[in-house]
Amino acid sequence: MTTDLNPDPTVIGGVPKAPLAFLPRPARLFADRAKRFVFLADSGHRLAPYLTFLAALTGLQGRLLAELPAIEPIGRDRVDLARANRMPPVDRAALATDPLLHDTLTRLCDAAQSLDMPEPARLALQAVIAGDAADRHWLVENILADRIPEDSAAPHLFAAAAVQLHMARLVGALNAADLVPISTGICPACGGRPATSSVMGPQGIENVRYATCNCCATQWNEVRIKCLCCGSTKGISYRSVEAEDAVIKAEVCSECDSWVKILYQVKNHSLDPIADDVASLGLDMMMKDTAFRRGGVNAFMAGY
Numbered sequence: 531m532t533t534d535l536n537p538d539p540t541v542i543g544g545v546p547k548a549p550l551a552f553l554p555r556p557a558r559l560f561a562d563r564a565k566r567f568v569f570l571a572d573s574g575h576r577l578a579p580y581l582t583f584l585a586a587l588t589g590l591q592g593r594l595l596a597e598l599p600a601i602e603p604i605g606r607d608r609v610d611l612a613r614a615n616r617m618p619p620v621d622r623a624a625l626a627t628d629p630l631l632h633d634t635l636t637r638l639c640d641a642a643q644s645l646d647m648p649e650p651a652r653l654a655l656q657a658v659i660a661g662d663a664a665d666r667h668w669l670v671e672n673i674l675a676d677r678i679p680e681d682s683a684a685p686h687l688f689a690a691a692a693v694q695l696h697m698a699r700l701v702g703a704l705n706a707a708d709l710v711p712i713s714t715g716i717c718p719a720c721g722g723r724p725a726t727s728s729v730m731g732p733q734g735i736e737n738v739r740y741a742t743c744n745c746c747a748t749q750w751n752e753v754r755i756k757c758l759c760c761g762s763t764k765g766i767s768y769r770s771v772e773a774e775d776a777v778i779k780a781e782v783c784s785e786c787d788s789w790v791k792i793l794y795q796v797k798n799h800s801l802d803p804i805a806d807d808v809a810s811l812g813l814d815m816m817m818k819d820t821a822f823r824r825g826g827v828n829a830f831m832a833g834y
Contacts, residue, residue: 550710550711550750550751552740553702554746554747555702556698556699559747560591564585566801566802566805567581567588567805568585569800570805570806570808575809577811579648580808581809583651586646587642588691588805594637594641597637598630599630599633601699601703604703604704609708612710616710616711616712620719620720622721623674625693626674631692631693632670634692634696639655639688642655642688654687658689669689670689672689673689673745673829674693676722676744676745676827694745694746694747697720697745697746701748704719711750714752715758715761717743717745717748718750719748719750720743720748723743723826723827724743725743726792726803726807727752727790727791727792728803729792729793729796731795732799738751742803758781758825759790760785762785764784764785766784769816771812777797777798777801779792779813780813780822782822788822788824789817790824791810807831
């Protein structure tokens with residue numbers, strides 16, 4: 531059932547000053563996400579083969595944490611400069627040529643050959659492995675620019691997994707207190723776009739909304755009932771495939787004709803901003819029949 535809901539402005543969160551951001555803890559991040567993918571695959575989901583593959587890929591991200599060379603933290607000068615100029619401390623343009631990021635991609639692709647995966651993913655993996663440095667730079671650059679060409683979505687999946695791993699390590703070493711708000715829908719740590727946003731459940735931030743960066747997994751506070759694409763607070767409505775109490779909805783903006791998923795972790799603490807984005811593909815299919823464009827960025831959803 532399709533539900534078109536109006537926002538409830540009375541449910542705005544229970545703390546006077548929510549923390550700006552929560553930085554990723556890589557070991558826990560990938561372990562928890564892999565478990566969520568497994569749970570979703572084992573629940574009889576029609577995407578079970580793909581979810582099972584993503585569970586294995588996410589588990590591989592976690593295992594590689596112990597094998598990768600130590601990452602050099604972002605320098606204090608860069609952090610201070612970014613804070614003074616209201617910029618993210620991560621320089622995404624420089625990362626496109628970072629040797630350690632490209633080494634991470636090589637190691638991840640080599641190790642991924644042992645994973646069970648759908649045939650299109652297997653062919654894409656072999657294409658990445660066979661590609662030259664320029665090919666891999668193109669893939670990484672696209673991921674860092676939050677753009678994925680529709681005709682090459684599958685190879686970008688592996689580049690995205692490497693970027694996620696590298697960025698989580700890099701950003702996880704920062705101090706959240708050093709971050710400052712950039713603008714609506716922009717990660718304060720790396721400048722990335724959100725995959726989804728979540729209405730949180732833990733005590734202290736209950737009913738507060740946090741967007742999740744599709745690249746580094748930083749979660750940052752955003753105002754409820756506000757478009758993460760254009761920043762408008764007008765013309766916001768909510769749609770879902772299920773009933774009014776659905777735990778995943780499309781937050782739709784009639785000002786810029788975009789939409790981003792919002793997950794109600796306050797109702798289901800197990801929801802993962804990336805895994806449950808993939809598993810809620812039905813909502814994407816429903817929204818494809820509308821005039822609105824998807825604003826959330828998730829390389830694991832590219833091509834669907």
